[in-house]
Amino acid sequence: MLGVSTDSVEEIVAFSENEAIPFPLLSDQDGSVARRYETFGTADVDDDTFEIAFRNPYVIGLDGEIEAVYEGVSLEDHAAEILDEVAALDAT
DSSP: OOEEESSOHHHHHHHHHHHTOSSOEEEOTTOHHHHHTTOEEEEEETTEEEEEEOOOOEEEOTTSOEEEEOOSOOTTTSHHHHHHHHHHHHHO
16 A cells, blocks of 8 residues: 655655554655546635645556546545455455
8 A cells, every 4th residue: 555645745744653653654745646646636625726736545456457446535445345255366
């Protein structure tokens, strides 16, 4: 598992340490990876518009192909669904 964020390396390190993230987080500061995965867009916050990468988990198979995409997920509820998807891939 990897996480990709448009935050700077310094911001990612601080976030990862603060939240005890148990997997690597990568910086995509220019949004090029997010754009390739078509998960880059704008969000309005307090009357300002920001370009962001959306939190969309992807399951990528050993062959490099995208096996599943989860859009608009709840950070609290979707982990079990993704783990089930990965287990099903391992069974094939």
